[in-house]
Amino acid sequence: MDQLRRAFLKSTGMAGVVVVAIGSGLLKSGEVLAATWNKLAFTSSNLADAMKNANYGGATESKDIVITVPDIAENGASVPVEVTSNIPGTTSIAIFVEKNITPLAADFEFSNDAVPYIYTFIKMGQTSQVRIAVRAGGKAYTLSKEVKVTIGGCGG
Amino acid sequence: MSMNRREFMQVLAVASAAGFALNSRHALSAGNARNFYDLPSFGNVSLLHFTDCHAQLQPIYFREPNVNIGLGESLNRPPHLVGERLLKSFGIRPGTIDAHAFTSLDFDKAARTYGKVGGFAHLSTLVKKIRASRPGALLLDGGDTWQGSATALWTKGQDMVDACKLLGVDVMTGHWEFTLGAERVQQIIDNDFKGKLDFVAQNIKTNDFGDPVFPHYVIRPINGIPVAIIGQAFPYTPIANPRHMIPDWSFGIQDDHMQKVVGEARAKGAQVVVVLSHNGMDVDLKMAARVSGIDAIMGGHTHDGIPAPSIVKNPGGQTLVTNAGSNGKFLGVLDLDVKGGKVTGFKYKLLPVFANLIEPDAEMAALIKKVRAPYEAKLAEKLAVTEGTLYRRGNFNGTFDQLILDALMEVKGADAAFSPGFRWGTSLLSGQTITLEHLMDQTAITYPQTTLTEMTGATIKDIMEDVCDNLFNPDPYKQQGGDMVRVGGIGYTCDLRQGMGKRINNMMLKGKPLDPNKKYKVAGWAPVAEGATGEPVWDVVAGYLRDKKVITPRKLNLPKLIGIKGNDGIA
Numbered sequence: 001m002d003q004l005r006r007a008f009l010k011s012t013g014m015a016g017v018v019v020v021a022i023g024s025g026l027l028k029s030g031e032v033l034a035a036t037w038n039k040l041a042f043t044s045s046n047l048a049d050a051m052k053n054a055n056y057g058g059a060t061e062s063k064d065i066v067i068t069v070p071d072i073a074e075n076g077a078s079v080p081v082e083v084t085s086n087i088p089g090t091t092s093i094a095i096f097v098e099k100n101i102t103p104l105a106a107d108f109e110f111s112n113d114a115v116p117y118i119y120t121f122i123k124m125g126q127t128s129q130v131r132i133a134v135r136a137g138g139k140a141y142t143l144s145k146e147v148k149v150t151i152g153g154c155g156g
Numbered sequence: 157m158s159m160n161r162r163e164f165m166q167v168l169a170v171a172s173a174a175g176f177a178l179n180s181r182h183a184l185s186a187g188n189a190r191n192f193y194d195l196p197s198f199g200n201v202s203l204l205h206f207t208d209c210h211a212q213l214q215p216i217y218f219r220e221p222n223v224n225i226g227l228g229e230s231l232n233r234p235p236h237l238v239g240e241r242l243l244k245s246f247g248i249r250p251g252t253i254d255a256h257a258f259t260s261l262d263f264d265k266a267a268r269t270y271g272k273v274g275g276f277a278h279l280s281t282l283v284k285k286i287r288a289s290r291p292g293a294l295l296l297d298g299g300d301t302w303q304g305s306a307t308a309l310w311t312k313g314q315d316m317v318d319a320c321k322l323l324g325v326d327v328m329t330g331h332w333e334f335t336l337g338a339e340r341v342q343q344i345i346d347n348d349f350k351g352k353l354d355f356v357a358q359n360i361k362t363n364d365f366g367d368p369v370f371p372h373y374v375i376r377p378i379n380g381i382p383v384a385i386i387g388q389a390f391p392y393t394p395i396a397n398p399r400h401m402i403p404d405w406s407f408g409i410q411d412d413h414m415q416k417v418v419g420e421a422r423a424k425g426a427q428v429v430v431v432l433s434h435n436g437m438d439v440d441l442k443m444a445a446r447v448s449g450i451d452a453i454m455g456g457h458t459h460d461g462i463p464a465p466s467i468v469k470n471p472g473g474q475t476l477v478t479n480a481g482s483n484g485k486f487l488g489v490l491d492l493d494v495k496g497g498k499v500t501g502f503k504y505k506l507l508p509v510f511a512n513l514i515e516p517d518a519e520m521a522a523l524i525k526k527v528r529a530p531y532e533a534k535l536a537e538k539l540a541v542t543e544g545t546l547y548r549r550g551n552f553n554g555t556f557d558q559l560i561l562d563a564l565m566e567v568k569g570a571d572a573a574f575s576p577g578f579r580w581g582t583s584l585l586s587g588q589t590i591t592l593e594h595l596m597d598q599t600a601i602t603y604p605q606t607t608l609t610e611m612t613g614a615t616i617k618d619i620m621e622d623v624c625d626n627l628f629n630p631d632p633y634k635q636q637g638g639d640m641v642r643v644g645g646i647g648y649t650c651d652l653r654q655g656m657g658k659r660i661n662n663m664m665l666k667g668k669p670l671d672p673n674k675k676y677k678v679a680g681w682a683p684v685a686e687g688a689t690g691e692p693v694w695d696v697v698a699g700y701l702r703d704k705k706v707i708t709p710r711k712l713n714l715p716k717l718i719g720i721k722g723n724d725g726i727a
Binding site: 068070071072073074075080127146148150151152153 | 391392394395396397399406407408409412576618619622623625626629631633634636656682683684
């Protein structure tokens with residue numbers, strides 16, 4: 001079963017997954033995404049500016065954000081990030097990597113009461129806090145977790 | 157030199173008469189020597205545990221570290237105690253056979269007195285003896301079993317697979333096993349182990365869908381009581397070892413998932429839950445505090461031979477953490493008393509395996525002889541004689557590491573050299589002949605290429621800072637469990653009070669400060685990147701040894717440590 005699923009995806013390409021998500025109305029369509037591309041936020045070169053420009057300025061700490069990231073990245077070029085927001089009325093979840101040249105890595109908007117859950121991969125240049133920001137009911141919330149990036153080798 | 161038991165007892169008697177510090181009541185007479193392994197049974201569920209044997213089928217010498225520094229929460233607590241501090245903490249009398257087993261005190265002399273340790277034929281006899289008084293006891297192998305010797309490398313782990321099956325291993329997990337490549341690991345599990353031995357790991361999943369690669373756990377009845385053994389493979393295998401050998405698997409600590417698996421095992425009726433771990437002891441201790449419902453974590457990876465369990469409190473009660481040393485030197489015996497579906501009492505003993513005190517098991521001895529036969533002549537090649545003791549363990553350097561560094565720098569014409577902070581590798585006594593087998597004990601890996609790289613002083617510092625943080629990061633979950641990279645040719649200070657990027661200072665090369673902008677030639681080995689070429693490290697070092705013939709005592713290149721006052725992890 002798993003092997004079949006794996007073979008199917010390899011032949012069709014991972015894009016298929018995204019199409020399904022958009023098709024079922026969980027994510028806004030590509031056209032809308034393009035229209036709301038926030039160039040200012042994605043090119044901001046420090047965390048405070050990036051958060052402000054992405055409309056998460058003044059976010060308060062919240063333990064209702066559940067972040068699953070590795071303690072040490074297996075590959076800095078592809079670090080898995082899993083986030084669930086347990087804050088009622090969540091409309092968006094963004095990922096910031098404090099030490100990246102441009103900290104904002106991704107910003108997901110939810111509509112039609114989609115479950116505020118994301119699982120994605122980000123790039124990290126060095127050990128850094130991975131800061132998650134959430135908008136819910138017009139307010140901004142945040143929580144962060146450190147991910148270590150190491151050159152590897154020399155273990156055991 | 158190998159002695160039979162009678163000769164050994166005579167030596168002990170002479171040594172004792174000559175005033176050697178042999179206070180052990182066990183070691184003083186042949187009659188008592190027999191009692192050394194009499195371990196009264198306790199309770200109704202027993203687990204035997206060895207770990208990190210690193211493919212040592214034959215008895216060997218193994219020196220424990222005299223530097224094993226713990227900082228922050230790990231300061232002056234097991235496993236970060238060495239020498240007399242360790243003896244005092246566990247109530248072991250100095251000058252005894254146990255003191256020799258657990259510390260490096262007076263190593264060379266004591267090793268001559270008490271002889272070699274480990275060996276699968278001796279371990280096999282001991283396992284049979286302990287099992288005889290403990291019905292249904294399981295034998296657990298914590299991994300790092302298929303790597304560490306020439307024969308394991310040359311047979312792709314087959315010698316160890318066959319030996320472990322004969323030894324009667326029931327459940328195992330892994331780390332260095334994965335450096336044989338994912339395909340070979342699965343071939344062994346699907347064929348050799350099928351229906352005989354369970355390979356478990358809750359923290360390995362596929363990169364794409366997060367599907368499990370191995371069963372997370374197995375429930376086996378011991379004396380009629382269902383016991384779950386959950387596997388925890390080395391969480392940082394794809395980082396510490398070549399990623400390309402296991403390209404499709406993701407690891408990590410994953411204690412949330414561990415908690416789910418514990419719950420699942422309990423729901424299926426397990427009355428005892430044991431984690432067979434390759435986390436490393438500091439990670440085990442943190443995990444024990446965060447995850448509830450585990451009765452014992454039986455761990456390895458950091459090669460800590462700890463005489464008594466650490467008892468860790470957590471929201472669900474308490475968890476025992478044991479770590480059972482390395483190189484086949486120890487067998488851990490955990491006896492649990494289970495009443496009304498709960499563990500109500502325990503006894504633990506970490507038995508040192510002294511080859512002179514145990515008759516080798518004939519069947520295992522025959523298997524070892526058979527697997528070694530095709531390689532025996534090659535392994536016995538005499539390369540040089542060492543005037544000093546050669547060993548590897550220690551946070552910053554070991555004499556055999558220094559020998560490798562010296563060889564790399566001379567043969568490659570390098571300004572400096574790096575050698576990985578591996579914790580495996582056997583020890584040699586002063587005056588001993590270094591054979592090719594001994595050299596392979598230090599170097600037998602599937603990525604043995606040597607390299608010569610031009611690096612700026614700044615890059616050299618970055619590498620050293622990075623590895624140092626893997627050792628001393630205040631969060632055990634951000635450590636990788638090896639030792640500091642061994643550095644040849646560069647003096648430095650290491651400030652243990654500082655964080656990442658600020659520990660390594662005052663770097664000096666040939667009497668001059670290291671220039672951050674200047675390029676230096678740095679030799680190394682064991683590259684984790686794919687496609688590396690270069691002469692295998694054993695060929696480089698063997699050539700050096702044949703050329704030198706006599707190896708003078710090595711001068712260890714050690715950093716000056718800052719912030720070490722009051723630390724019981726250094727002797």
